[in-house]
Each structure stands twice: as structure tokens, then as C-alpha cells.
Amino acid sequence: MNLRKLLRVARWEISNTAGTLDRRSVLLGVAALALVGSTAVAGVTGVGTTPNDGLYRVGVTESSPFHTPVDRATELEPVSPSDDRATLRVVDTDPTDRSARVVPPQTQKAQAALSAFGDAVRRHNTQLMNREENQSAAFPVRVTVQYVVQSDTGVSVDTGGDGDDDSNNPSDGATTDAATPADDTVSVGTATPAVTQSSDRTTVDGQTGGDDQTPRRTATAAEGGGLFGDGDDGAGSLFTGQTTGSPAEIAPPFPFGSLILAFLFLVPMNFIVQAYGSTILNERIDRRGELLLVAPLSALDIVAGKTLPYLTALGVTTVGVTLAVDGGVLSVLAVFPVALVYLGATFLGAMFARSFKELTFVTVTITVFVTTYVFVPAIFTTIIPVALISPLTLVVRDLQTGGVATTLGEYLFSTGPFYVASGMLFLLGAGIYREEDMFTQRRVPAKLLDALDAQLSGRLSVLLLSAALIPFVFVAELLGIAVLVTFPEELTIPVLLLQVAVVEEVVKSLPLYAAFQRDRFERSYAAAVVLGVLSGVGFFLGEKATAIAQVVGLDNLPLGEAALAPAGLGPGTTLGLLAAPLVLHVTASAVAAIGATRTWRQYLLTLGLAIGLHFAYDMSVVVVLLE
Amino acid sequence: MSDFQFLRRGTRRVVAGREIRSLLSEKTIVLAIVIQLFVAGFSSFLVVGLVSLYSPDDSQAGLVDTAVAGDDTDDLTRAVQQTPGLGVQQYTSREAARGAFERNEVDAALLAAGGDEGRIAVTVLVPDSNIQTTLVVTQVRTALRTYEQTERAQRSDQLTRATLDPPPRSASNNYFGFTYTVLVPLLLFLPVFIGGSITVDSLTEEIDRGTLELLRVAPVTLTEIVEGKLLAAAAITPIQAVAWMTLLEFNGTPIANLPWLTLLVAGATVVVIVLGVTLAIATPDRRVAQTLYSLLTLGLFGMTALSPLSPINAAARLAIDTPSPASYVTSVAAAVVAVVLLVGVRQVVPWERVLGE
Numbered sequence A: 001m002n003l004r005k006l007l008r009v010a011r012w013e014i015s016n017t018a019g020t021l022d023r024r025s026v027l028l029g030v031a032a033l034a035l036v037g038s039t040a041v042a043g044v045t046g047v048g049t050t051p052n053d054g055l056y057r058v059g060v061t062e063s064s065p066f067h068t069p070v071d072r073a074t075e076l077e078p079v080s081p082s083d084d085r086a087t088l089r090v091v092d093t094d095p096t097d098r099s100a101r102v103v104p105p106q107t108q109k110a111q112a113a114l115s116a117f118g119d120a121v122r123r124h125n126t127q128l129m130n131r132e133e134n135q136s137a138a139f140p141v142r143v144t145v146q147y148v149v150q151s152d153t154g155v156s157v158d159t160g161g162d163g164d165d166d167s168n169n170p171s172d173g174a175t176t177d178a179a180t181p182a183d184d185t186v187s188v189g190t191a192t193p194a195v196t197q198s199s200d201r202t203t204v205d206g207q208t209g210g211d212d213q214t215p216r217r218t219a220t221a222a223e224g225g226g227l228f229g230d231g232d233d234g235a236g237s238l239f240t241g242q243t244t245g246s247p248a249e250i251a252p253p254f255p256f257g258s259l260i261l262a263f264l265f266l267v268p269m270n271f272i273v274q275a276y277g278s279t280i281l282n283e284r285i286d287r288r289g290e291l292l293l294v295a296p297l298s299a300l301d302i303v304a305g306k307t308l309p310y311l312t313a314l315g316v317t318t319v320g321v322t323l324a325v326d327g328g329v330l331s332v333l334a335v336f337p338v339a340l341v342y343l344g345a346t347f348l349g350a351m352f353a354r355s356f357k358e359l360t361f362v363t364v365t366i367t368v369f370v371t372t373y374v375f376v377p378a379i380f381t382t383i384i385p386v387a388l389i390s391p392l393t394l395v396v397r398d399l400q401t402g403g404v405a406t407t408l409g410e411y412l413f414s415t416g417p418f419y420v421a422s423g424m425l426f427l428l429g430a431g432i433y434r435e436e437d438m439f440t441q442r443r444v445p446a447k448l449l450d451a452l453d454a455q456l457s458g459r460l461s462v463l464l465l466s467a468a469l470i471p472f473v474f475v476a477e478l479l480g481i482a483v484l485v486t487f488p489e490e491l492t493i494p495v496l497l498l499q500v501a502v503v504e505e506v507v508k509s510l511p512l513y514a515a516f517q518r519d520r521f522e523r524s525y526a527a528a529v530v531l532g533v534l535s536g537v538g539f540f541l542g543e544k545a546t547a548i549a550q551v552v553g554l555d556n557l558p559l560g561e562a563a564l565a566p567a568g569l570g571p572g573t574t575l576g577l578l579a580a581p582l583v584l585h586v587t588a589s590a591v592a593a594i595g596a597t598r599t600w601r602q603y604l605l606t607l608g609l610a611i612g613l614h615f616a617y618d619m620s621v622v623v624v625l626l627e
Numbered sequence B: 001m002s003d004f005q006f007l008r009r010g011t012r013r014v015v016a017g018r019e020i021r022s023l024l025s026e027k028t029i030v031l032a033i034v035i036q037l038f039v040a041g042f043s044s045f046l047v048v049g050l051v052s053l054y055s056p057d058d059s060q061a062g063l064v065d066t067a068v069a070g071d072d073t074d075d076l077t078r079a080v081q082q083t084p085g086l087g088v089q090q091y092t093s094r095e096a097a098r099g100a101f102e103r104n105e106v107d108a109a110l111l112a113a114g115g116d117e118g119r120i121a122v123t124v125l126v127p128d129s130n131i132q133t134t135l136v137v138t139q140v141r142t143a144l145r146t147y148e149q150t151e152r153a154q155r156s157d158q159l160t161r162a163t164l165d166p167p168p169r170s171a172s173n174n175y176f177g178f179t180y181t182v183l184v185p186l187l188l189f190l191p192v193f194i195g196g197s198i199t200v201d202s203l204t205e206e207i208d209r210g211t212l213e214l215l216r217v218a219p220v221t222l223t224e225i226v227e228g229k230l231l232a233a234a235a236i237t238p239i240q241a242v243a244w245m246t247l248l249e250f251n252g253t254p255i256a257n258l259p260w261l262t263l264l265v266a267g268a269t270v271v272v273i274v275l276g277v278t279l280a281i282a283t284p285d286r287r288v289a290q291t292l293y294s295l296l297t298l299g300l301f302g303m304t305a306l307s308p309l310s311p312i313n314a315a316a317r318l319a320i321d322t323p324s325p326a327s328y329v330t331s332v333a334a335a336v337v338a339v340v341l342l343v344g345v346r347q348v349v350p351w352e353r354v355l356g357e
Helices: A003-020 A023-044 A067-072 A108-130 A172-179 A257-287 A290-294 A299-324 A329-352 A356-379 A385-389 A391-399 A408-431 A444-454 A459-468 A470-484 A489-517 A525-551 A558-567 A575-596 A600-626 B002-007 B010-025 B028-054 B074-082 B094-102 B133-154 B176-209 B211-217 B222-250 B258-282 B286-306 B311-320 B325-348 B351-356
Strands: A056-059 A076-079 A088-091 A101-103 A141-148 B064-070 B086-090 B108-114 B120-127
Touching: A003 A257, A003 A299, A003 B286, A023 B286, A056 A108, A067 A076, A067 A108, A076 A108, A088 A108, A108 B176, A141 B133, A257 A299, A257 A329, A257 A356, A257 A391, A257 B176, A257 B286, A290 A299, A299 A329, A299 A408, A329 A356, A329 A391, A329 A408, A329 A444, A356 A391, A356 B176, A385 A391, A385 A408, A391 A408, A408 A444, A408 A470, A444 A489, A459 A470, A459 A489, A459 A525, A470 A489, A470 A525, A489 A525, A489 A575, A489 A600, A525 A575, A575 A600, B010 B222, B064 B074, B064 B094, B064 B133, B074 B086, B074 B108, B074 B133, B086 B133, B094 B108, B108 B133, B120 B133, B176 B211, B176 B222, B176 B258, B176 B286, B176 B311, B222 B258, B222 B325, B258 B286, B258 B311, B258 B325, B286 B311, B311 B325
Parallel strands: A056 A076, A056 A088, A141 B120, B064 B086, B064 B108
Antiparallel strands: A088 A101, B108 B120
16 A cells, blocks of 8 residues: 555545535535534424324313313323213313323223323423422422442343352352443543532432442533533433432433434434445446556555545544534544444445445445444443443443443453454455456355455465454344343343354355355365365454453353353363364364355355354353353 | 326336336345334334333333331332332331442332431432343332322422322333334335435436436437336335335234325325435436435425424324324325426426436
8 A cells, every 4th residue: 555646546536526516516415404404403402393292182171180281291182071082081070179080991002191191290290399489398309319330240131030140150250340340440531430429419418338439420410511411400411311309300311312322423424425335336337447447556545545535524523523412532432433334334335236226225224234233232331231332332431421431441342343344344345446346247245255255365364364254243243142132041042142153154154165166276175174174263263352352241241151152261161161162163164165165055055054063062062051 | 187197108117117127136125125124123122122121010120129218218118119010128227228239139229318498318229230220210210209299298288289190000111102103104204215315326327327318219208217217216115115014013003094104105205206306317426416315305304394294293193093184184295295296397397408418
């Protein structure tokens, strides 16, 4: 790669893009942005219709005191009790007293309406009491919620079943420290240490006993400022809910905070990435890219040069959004790798796609996948360590006043797969940045094989590629854990193990299939076994990178343990257990490689065998370890 | 009504058929459906996950052991006992309760003490870093509300207003409405958005590759080609929407007023596709066309969603079977705007000249 050449391509890309913009498009774009902006502002400030306006009709007489709360609730629409469209009827025989009978039919809708009605009445009561002179009689109870780390829980999720998950884990004591990141951590970002109660608030004094040793977080947004932590005394932040006030004001931690974050960061990225995909695919239409290809530039120069402007735009957007939500350096550092993966995946997608239509679908798929990956785990930000697989968790922590500090290990665990994966995506795409793949209408699977084959040269490269693909395996498996963690353990472990076996065997053998089909290696069984062994060894070495997982204590989660134990990382590891996974990987990929020398069907057959082998091994290891 | 004649004439249908076949052969439509399936699955996963987190009845977490300690805790204890899903452990002192909580012997602790102006201050200890946190906070809040009512009743002589008795607890999960206000609109309007996006791609690509020029030697006019493409995209989207609603119905979510929902989606589709066609022709390349298309669709959709004729609200109310007159009007309005646009675009825009350039 040559920096001067790279910058020249970048400059060319910028001037080229600017050239396609005419005044009309710019004006339209500005108008569209203004429209989106004003809509967003209107939506945030709560002007206009909401989706749940008038979802349920409540039959209530106008004379009843219950008419007012129904009328005020947006979800409810008051109708006459005789109206047969009413979902729910309030029978108020005596409008002068303060009670009434509700007769809901036994339908889900009526029950939901009843729940909304209850909320409306409680809100109304609070409003009534707010107007009272004597506020201490109106709100006689004042609540302060404190989130406290309990000493013995570790991080294992109590699924309500057997309680002996921890007891057979001999390394429990050793890993608990890492697993409760609240204490003794090095702060990467600007997170402030645990905030205690500010003295002007009504709190309970008197329990000074063991207070000081307890890592405690009273997540009041005392320091204010910003979208996610503003408000004065008692107003809750988006991530922890309201923590002080009357019981009605207490709000549980709100799981949608991270979704809003995901949208804030990813939606602007989406536009940049879409344009990036277009420019890459544009080169491939009508052999337009040929001029660049024959220029004295390497494929990497061209790719990097064309990418640089968009990467810069993504960086600027990330910093902008971070400033808007009042985040710090950690937020930028956490989101940037996500942008890299987004860009890398789009690049590869644009190299594979045969038409703009296909590219649109590829882009949408990437968007959905990336959003899901960063969002699902982040819901559990304050709850379970799985959340750390999403960099958004780091952003949430960064935004929380008094949130948990992030260690370097945690940062690497969270973003490492993103960095390596984006690098691999770009390499795979750059490998087929050549005439025969760019300007032909080859099928996508064929291009994938080309891309994999292009990364291989000698036998040792098999080992390297196999190891380098680990982040994708890691990402796929972690996503599996994150999705399955809410379901009962007995059910999910076999499903998870099957997923692990499929993902790992495919990753190990697909490059070999690609190489054999492109006649890179001699199609003999001997060669297949040798390459299979090499691929297995490479994967095994790469898999040791998952040792990072232990740093954050993922293995304390039963599911995490199940996924990692077969790799020899589980508790009670002996030399035998360490050698076993190596033997497994080598054998399984050698089996799969034999079919890979032949046809697609024979490859599928041996791949199936390898997956079966892998699954059986994993299952028995987990059964032995968890029994 | 000669303007609708074009829908029946053969050449457009040929072009539309070609368009649909090309979508099928590229398997792109499959990808589109996979995406939607993923979004739907993901949303239901969210609903299931959230319901089990928030609703004590559906959760397998069992009883939440709650330590109660402090001065004069009889009423507080009773309130906790009355709350389903909470179990009471009484402690003699706040220190003891806090200790028990920290040793993980109980799942939550309520420490009561006298506060200012005769209030009662309750400190609630809930576990951090635990999947139960949200559940615990929700349940404890229920107990504390009951407690507040009791305490308020004891001070009623100091109050001038009386509160209303809340209705009995509902057996519903709070996310029943979520299905209709989020999932249904999402499944209805995501295909619409994607449909318009395909049209932009299809046209910009033909213009870009110069294949539109080639088609001129075929016995079809450019207008017919554009309308054929329009027809193809407009046909696919409502079919997808109906399919999704049928699937939801199978899944136990009753969907009412399907014809009205279809009309709404069909109208919205045509509007969005006409926008797409216009942008594809009016702007120089795909990057610009797609970006403008996304932004404008997003903005327009957001604007209408806030207006009284909100398509999201209309979809939700129609599907849950609480339609208002505005819901019907929204559907009809979408259809009317669609027809006006179809006819208008056909009459006003000189396609042959625009495309010939």
C-alpha cells in the first residue's frame, strides 16, 4: 500500500462524488433533511398523534368520576356504557363515591384495556394529590432505590432450576473478581466512580454498618446534562429508571434505552454506507473500474482510497452523535469498530451483488444484522455480562453517571471481534477486486468461493485463514448465546451446541472446498487430510483467543460455559482436556476436507459427518462438566 | 375512466411479469422476505423477553424474597404480603436486613425510617447486575403503591381531595398493545419501504446500464415500461402485507379489518413507488436517488404519522378492531392519493422526453 496513491484515489472519489450532485438534488436533500429533522423534533416533544391513540374504548358515564381519567389517557377513548363497541365497561352505580366495578370480558384485549385503565386511574390519583396543599400527607411515602451488587451471586443467571451451577465450579472463587466489574477496575473513559446519595435528598441514615465496603450505585443523574442524564432532583436517566420519589414515580430500568442509542448511531451511518455500496458497485457496471485497475495501483490502494472518504464521514458522524448524547471518548472508541464492520460488510456485499436491487437487500440485511447484534445484548446492560458483547454496552456505561467503569480487557472483548472481522471483510473483498470477478455476472456463492480462494496461497495459509475467521465464529456463537439466554437452560444448550458445531465446521472446511474447486491444491485424499489437519490446527490456535472471554467471566454463565467448555477452557482443565479439542478439530476438518476434493454433494455429506462428530463430542464434554 | 385502461393493457403486464421474474431469479425477493422474517422474529423475541421480564405471572423467577425492616413496619409488611410474587422476611433492624440482602439471602430489602414532615422514607435495595432487577423493581413498586394508599388513607383528614379506587389487577401482559402498535405497523410498512427502494434500483440500473435505450426498439413505449415496473412493485407489496397478517393470525394474534389494512398498504405503496420512480428519473445516480428516497420517505411517513391521519395509528386501530372514523378515512385517503398520483404522473410527466434525454 502506498499512502500517496491512496490519497490520490480518495481525492478522486470525493471530486467524483461531488460531481454527481446537481443543485436540484442538493436542495431536495436539504429539504428532506429538514423534514426528517422537524418530524423528529415534533415526535420527541410529543406533539401529534401517537401510535396507541384510542386503542381501547371504555364505556363510562359522563357523571362518573372515572370519566376524567379515561378521557385524559391517550390509549383510552370514553364511550357511553351502552355502546356495544366498548372493550371494557365501568359500572359506577353511585357517582358520588370513589369506587366503581369493572366488568372486563375474558379476552386478552379487555385485559390489556383493564391494565391501561388501571394506569390511567393511578395517574389521575397522582395528579389529584399533586394539587393538595399538604404534600407530605398526599405523598406520605418517599422511596429511594439503590442498586447494590450482592456479594455471592457472581454473575450466574438464576434460571430458577437447580442451584448447583456454581458449586461444581472449582475456579469460582478465582473468577468472581473479574466477573463483577464494579470493583477495582481501571477506568478507560470518563466514568465517575460510584455516586452516593447527595445529602439534600431524603434518605435513611442509620444503616452505616457495612455501607462502605459495598460497591453501590445509586444511579441518580445528579450531574445532569445531556439527553440521557438530565433533569434535577429525582428525574431518572433513561438507563436506570427513576430512583427517588413517591412509589408512583419509581420506574424500573428501561430496556429500550439502548435501542434508541442504536438508532441514533446507526441510522446516520446507514446513509453513508448506502452511498459507499453504490460507489463500489458503480465501478463494476459497464467495466467503469477498468481504468483504475490498469493504473499502476494495487487493489488495496484503490479499495483503501475509495473507502477513506466514507470512513472519515462515518468517524465525523460518530463523533457528532456522541457529542449530541453527551458521551465521551469511550463512546467514540466503542462505536467506531461497529462503523468499520458496517463498512467492511457493505464493501464485500457490493463486490458480491450483481445489481443495485441485490445491493439494496444486502445493505438492508447488513443493517438489520448489525443493529440486532449491537442491540439485543445491550438491553441487558445493567443485568448480565453477555451485554458486553455489544459495544453499545460500553456507550451506555459511558453515559451513565456513576456507571460501571470499563477495563481494557472488557473493551477488547467487546470490540476485538469487530476490528478483526472488519479487517477480514475488507481482505476478502479486496481479494476479488480484479477483472474476472468484478465485471462478470458470477453467482454469489461462486464469488464467495473466489474470495476465500484468493486468500490462500501455500499450505500454511490454510492455517492462517482458518484462524483469522475465528471472529466470525465468535460473533455467530455470541449472538446465539445472547438470543438463547432468556430461554430455559436444558432446552438451549443442545441447540447452542449444534449451532456451534455447524458454524465451526463450515468455517474450517469451506476455504478448503473453495481451494479444491479452484484447483489450487491437488485433489487427492492425502492432500485433503493434510490440509484438513492444518485447518484444524489453525482453528484450534485461533480459538485460544477466546481465552479473553474468561477475562470478563463469560464462563460463569452456564450458557457461556457450555459454549466455551468444549474448547478446553472450562473449569477443571487438564492436559487431556486441552489435547482433546485439538484432536477433535483436526479429525473433524480432515473428514470434511475429503469430501471437499470432490463435488458439492460429497462435500455436504462429509461436512455433515464432521458436524455430527463435533456435536457428539461437545455434548459429551458438556454433560460431563455440568453433571 | 379511460385513465385506468392502462392497468389492463397487455404490454405493461408483460413488463411487470418480466420485472417480477427477474426479482425471483435473482432470489432477491427471497432475501427481502428473510429480512422481514428476521425483523418479525426479532420483534416477537423482544415481546416474549420483555413480558417475562416485566410480568410477574409469566416469569419463572418464582417468589422474590423481600426483607422488611425499620420502624413501624406492620403496614409495609402487609402491603408486601398482598403483592403476588413477593415473599416477606421480617428483620429486627435495618442493619440485619441490609446484611441479609448483601449476603444474598433475600432478593430485595425495604428499609423504612421516619423522614421529614412526617413522611416515611423507604430505601429499596435491589440487586445490580442481575436479570431479575427489572422484575424486582416492578414488583416492589406495586407493593409500595399499596403501602402508599394505606398511609394516605390514614392521613385523609389532612387532605381535601379523595383518590379513586384503582380497578383490580389485570391478567394481561403490558405488551399486548405493543404487538399492535409496533409489530403490525412494522410488518405492514416495511414491505412498502422496500418496494419503493426496489423500484429506484430497478430504474436507475436500467438507466445506468443503458438497457432502457435498448428497450426502445422493442414494441413497447417507455411509458409502458415505467408503468410496468410500477405495477410489479405495487403488486408484490400488498401480497406480502396480507401474508404477514395471516401469519400473525395463525400465531394467535387476531387481526381485524384485513381489507381495510390492505387498502391502506396498497395506497401507501403506490405513493412511495411514484416517489421512487420520480427520484430515479430526476436525479443523476443511484446514490443520490436512494439517499433522497430514504430521507423523503422517512420524513413524509413521520409527518403523516404525527398528523390526525396517522397510518401507524390507523393500522393499529384497524388491526386491534377499535377503528375510529379517522382510521377508515386514512385508508381511503391513501388510496385516493395513490390514484391521483398515478393518473397525475401519467398525464403531467412527459415520460418519453424525460427518459429520452
